[in-house]
Each structure stands twice: as C-alpha cells, then as structure tokens.
Amino acid sequence: MIRLKNVSKLYAPDIVGVKNVNLHIRPGEFVSIVGQSGTGKTTLIKMLIAEEKPTSGSIQIGGWEISHIGPHDIPLLRRQIGVVFQDFKLLPRKTVGENVSFALEVSGVSARRIEEVVPHVLRIVNLAGTENRYPHQLSGGQQQRVVIARALVHRPKIIVADEPTGNLDSINTREVVEIFRKINDFGTTVVMVTHNREIVNLLRKRVVTIHGGEIVADHEEGKYLI
Amino acid sequence: MLTSPSRVIKFALKDFWRNFGLSLMTITILLLTYLSFNLLVLVNFFTNAATTAVENRVDVSVYFGPDVADERIMGVRGNLLSLPEVKDIDFVSRAEALDRFRSSHANDPAILSALNEVGENPLGAVLIIKAKDAANYGPILTALQGPTIKDLVADMVIEDHRALIDRLTAITTRVKSLALGVSAVFALISLLIVFNTIRVSIYIHREEIAIERLVGASSNFVRLPFLIETVLFNLIACGLVAALVFSTLGLIEPTANNFFSVSSIGLVDYYRANWLQIFAWQLGVVTVLSLLAAAVSMRRYLRK
Numbered sequence: 001m002i003r004l005k006n007v008s009k010l011y012a013p014d015i016v017g018v019k020n021v022n023l024h025i026r027p028g029e030f031v032s033i034v035g036q037s038g039t040g041k042t043t044l045i046k047m048l049i050a051e052e053k054p055t056s057g058s059i060q061i062g063g064w065e066i067s068h069i070g071p072h073d074i075p076l077l078r079r080q081i082g083v084v085f086q087d088f089k090l091l092p093r094k095t096v097g098e099n100v101s102f103a104l105e106v107s108g109v110s111a112r113r114i115e116e117v118v119p120h121v122l123r124i125v126n127l128a129g130t131e132n133r134y135p136h137q138l139s140g141g142q143q144q145r146v147v148i149a150r151a152l153v154h155r156p157k158i159i160v161a162d163e164p165t166g167n168l169d170s171i172n173t174r175e176v177v178e179i180f181r182k183i184n185d186f187g188t189t190v191v192m193v194t195h196n197r198e199i200v201n202l203l204r205k206r207v208v209t210i211h212g213g214e215i216v217a218d219h220e221e222g223k224y225l226i
Numbered sequence: 227m228l229t230s231p232s233r234v235i236k237f238a239l240k241d242f243w244r245n246f247g248l249s250l251m252t253i254t255i256l257l258l259t260y261l262s263f264n265l266l267v268l269v270n271f272f273t274n275a276a277t278t279a280v281e282n283r284v285d286v287s288v289y290f291g292p293d294v295a296d297e298r299i300m301g302v303r304g305n306l307l308s309l310p311e312v313k314d315i316d317f318v319s320r321a322e323a324l325d326r327f328r329s330s331h332a333n334d335p336a337i338l339s340a341l342n343e344v345g346e347n348p349l350g351a352v353l354i355i356k357a358k359d360a361a362n363y364g365p366i367l368t369a370l371q372g373p374t375i376k377d378l379v380a381d382m383v384i385e386d387h388r389a390l391i392d393r394l395t396a397i398t399t400r401v402k403s404l405a406l407g408v409s410a411v412f413a414l415i416s417l418l419i420v421f422n423t424i425r426v427s428i429y430i431h432r433e434e435i436a437i438e439r440l441v442g443a444s445s446n447f448v449r450l451p452f453l454i455e456t457v458l459f460n461l462i463a464c465g466l467v468a469a470l471v472f473s474t475l476g477l478i479e480p481t482a483n484n485f486f487s488v489s490s491i492g493l494v495d496y497y498r499a500n501w502l503q504i505f506a507w508q509l510g511v512v513t514v515l516s517l518l519a520a521a522v523s524m525r526r527y528l529r530k
Contacts, residue, residue, distance in 0.1 A: 049440065071445075071529075072444075074439075075439070075442045075443060075444045075445075077442075078439075078440065078441065079442035083440060085440075089440060090437070091434055091437055091438070092434070093244045093245065093434070094240075102441055102443075103441050103442065105233055106441060106442045106443040106447055108230065150441065
C-alpha cells in the first residue's frame with residue numbers, strides 16, 4: 001500500500017528532515033509513527049501527501065510512484081488519501097456541512113450524492129445536527145471530528161493523521177482514537193503521527209519510532225519507547 | 227471536467243457574501259478607481275469644451291463699404307464658403323449692422339446724435355467668418371486679401387487677428403497636452419491601487435487556498451471562484467459609478483453652461499451617445515487588470 005525506499009529529505013545540506021527511510025505499510029494496517037519533536041515525523045506525512053518532495057529515494061502509494069509527482073496529479077493523489085491535521089485546517093467561512101462536502105465537491109461528486117453521504121458521515125463521528133454550524137462555534141474535539149469526517153467522506157483507502165490529538169483534552173483524545181480504530185476495523189489503512197504515549201500503548205498496534213530523521217525501531221503491537 | 231460552473235459560481239457568491247467586509251472594501255477601492263476614471267473623462271470633455279468655446283469666439287469680421295451691394299457680398303460669401311477651412315459665415319446686413327451699433331451705444335447720446343446728424347446709414351454690411359479650426363485662419367485671411375475681395379473691404383485688422391489666433395491655438399494645444407498627461411498619471415496610479423487591492427484580498431484568503439489544495443482541490447477549482455468574485459466586484463463598482471455619474475450629469479450641466487456661456491455644453495448628450503464605449507472600456511481595462519492581479523497573486527499559494 002505505502003512503500004518508502006531510501007527516502008531522504010534535506011532542507012539544506014546540513015538540515016535533515018528524514019534520512020534513508022525504508023518503510024512498508026500493508027493495506028489495512030494501523031501504524032503509529034512516534035518520536036520527539038523535530039525528528040522528521042511531519043516531514044514524512046508531508047511527503048505522503050506531496051506537500052514536500054523527497055530529495056532522494058522513492059515513495060509509492062498503491063503502486064503509484066509519487067516522489068516526482070507533477071502539479072496536476074497532486075489533487076488526484078490527495079483525493080485518495082484522507083488527511084487529518086493537528087491544527088484542524090477547517091475552512092473558517094464554510095459551515096461544518098460545507099467543509100465535509102468540499103472534499104466531495106472537488107472530486108466532482110453530484111450534489112444529490114453529497115446530500116446523502118455528508119449527514120451519514122457526520123453521524124459516524126457523532127456530529128449529527130451540526131451541519132449548519134461554523135467551525136468557530138464548535139469545541140476543539142468537535143472540530144477535529146469534522147476534520148475526520150472530511151477525511152473519511154470520500155472513502156479513502158488511506159487516512160494520514162498528523163498529531164490528531166495534539167490540541168485535544170484526554171476525553172476528546174480517546175474519542176478521536178476510537179474513531180480511528182473503527183475506521184481501521186473497516187479496512188482503511190491508518191498512519192498516525194503522535195506524541196501521545198498513552199494512546200500508542202492503548203492501541204497495541206504497529207509502532208514506528210523515528211529519531212534524528214531515521215527509523216530506529218519498528219514493532220508490531222509495539223509501545224511508545226522513547 | 228471536475229470544475230462544474232454552477233458549483234464554482236455558488237462558491238464565488240457565498241464567499242462574496244460571507245466576506246462582506248472584505249468585499250465592501252474591495253468594491254470601495256474599485257469604485258474610487260472608476261470614479262477617478264470618470265473624472266478624467268469629464269476633465270477631457272471640459273478641456274475640449276473650453277477649447278471649442280474659445281475657438282468659437284474667434285472669428286474674422288469683414289466690414290464692407292456702405293456702397294457695396296448685398297449681392298456682391300453674398301458672392302464673396304459663396305466663394306469663401308467653398309474654402310475647406312471655413313466652417314460658417316454669418317451675413318449682417320447694413321440695417322442689422324446699424325441696429326447693432328445703436329443698441330451697443332444706447333447709453334452714449336453723443337454718438338447717437340452724431341449718427342442722426344449723418345442722416346443716412348453710414349455702415350456697410352459685415353461677414354463674420356468662423357474657421358473649422360482656430361489654426362486654419364491663415365488660408366482664409368490670404369483669400370480675403372485677394373484682388374476681387376480686397377477692394378470691397380472697408381475695414382479688417384488682419385494682423386491683430388492672426389496674432390490672437392496663433393496665441394490661442396498655442397494655449398489650447400498646451401492645455402490639451404497637459405490634460406492628457408495628468409489623465410495618464412492618474413490612470414496609472416488608479417491601476418496600481420487596483421492591483422494592490424486585489425493582491426491584499428487574495429493574501430487574506432491565503433490559508434483557505436492552502437487548505438483547499440490540501441483537501442484535493444485542483445488549481446482551477448480554487449482559482450475560478452476568486453476570479454468570478456473579482457469580475458463581480460468590478461461589475462458592482464462600475465455599475466454604481468455609472469449610476470452616480472448619470473444622476474449628477476444633469477446637475478453639472480447647467481453650471482457648466484453658465485461657466486462657458488453657452489446654451490448647452492452637451493455633457494448629458496455626450497454621455498448618452500457614448501455611455502457604452504466609456505463604461506465598457508473602463509470595465510474592460512480594470513477587470514482585466516484585476517483578474518491579472520488575482521491570478522498572479524494566487525500562483526504563489528497554489529504551488530503547494
């Protein structure tokens with residue numbers, strides 16, 4: 001599903017994002033990428049959604065080589081991956097319903113289909129009835145669930161989450177992690193970057209540890225070691 | 227084709243309404259730009275009107291002797307009218323010339339009594355010649371000095387007219403050049419302001435643009451609503467200025483008529499006859515520039 005071969009990202013000759021990363025994530029896996037701040041976790045996520053390009057190496061998603069992806073293909077890639085950000089990245093002048101719909105509208109999905117799907121996805125993330133609210137009228141946990149709904153709505157095979165619980169309290173953190181677990185149970189591959197020792201240990205799924213831009217540990221049913 | 231026109235228009239209209247403060251600010255700046263363009267149109271109109279008014283007051287009056295028959299004078303008039311430089315020639319008969327003389331000296335009893343002493347009408351008929359262009363009096367004056375006309379003329383101060391005409395021509399040419407230069411500078415300043423206003427508007431939207439891209443929107447899907455909004459801003463601003471201009475022209479015209487001492491300066495008629503050309507040009511130029519500014523400004527935020 002996701003295959004990184006000898007991937008390095010250098011921002012300058014002496015500023016390393018990641019170095020010689022080799023990683024294979026199989027379909028349906030739940031992988032937590034852990035490590036201290038500045039170790040290259042977010043760089044890795046940014047490369048998966050083509051926000052950054054690797055300096056060297058190869059990145060394949062579903063057999064699609066994206067390390068030299070052209071600007072016109074980037075939207076196509078992003079429509080196949082659901083992305084959840086720590087800072088939510090919701091469109092502030094669109095309602096909850098419109099934020100979720102947007103991910104379908106960019107793919108050319110019909111208005112009728114959008115009307116059917118969006119309320120359903122909002123129910124999955126326990127946000128039924130909030131369609132007409134604006135992001136600033138929601139709590140942090142609710143906003144993050146809107147982001148998850150937006151990431152889910154086009155039924156991607158992969159969900160990538162960059163510190164999805166970073167701005168949430170412990171109750172909301174557990175709710176969000178449960179939603180990810182459910183999504184994964186339905187067969188969606190989940191790649192989650194996190195700092196949160198408690199949820200990594202709770203999940204008991206594969207844990208990849210990064211340090212200094214390199215993978216230093218990769219354990220099935222692993223724990224937060226650092 | 228993923229970029230559905232109706233969806234893009236819907237996004238543009240929603241963004242226009244939900245960012246009403248920003249929309250209002252942008253429209254206000256564009257409105258001021260269109261207003262300044264129309265002020266330039268007015269300045270040019272009045273410069274031309276002033277030049278025409280001055281030129282209309284320039285004429286050559288040819289005074290014939292009292293013994294020259296009207297038929298001969300009308301013959302001279304016919305010859306002069308055949309000159310391409312001549313716009314119009316008024317004929318003032320002897321009787322009319324006497325009436326005008328009496329009315330202009332109505333408060334001067336000494337002159338009127340002297341006129342009565344003479345008994346008969348001492349004045350000859352007059353031809354008042356107007357040229358199409360103030361600079362074209364030269365050939366007319368040359369024709370008046372021809373042998374068939376010269377002997378009939380009692381009085382014509384040719385050299386004084388030539389000097390006056392030359393001076394007025396020089397002044398009006400300079401005024402026109404100055405108006406054109408000032409217009410060009412104002413137009414340039416206005417266009418720069420428009421360019422920066424649109425850039426600021428796009429800058430304010432930069433985070434939204436980045437998020438839309440991250441969610442998988444193509445460049446066109448992000449770009450088109452902004453471009454439609456830009457066209458909408460221009461249509462509203464230009465429409466408001468057109469309404470303002472047409473509602474105030476009727477108020478400006480009587481004052482302008484008094485100022486230039488004419489029965490009608492033709493301002494309202496000028497706008498009625500040329501409104502499409504005037505506003506279509508302004509709308510076209512400012513909209514194209516605004517779209518260019520929007521497209522250039524967005525390029526940076528669409529790269530990621």
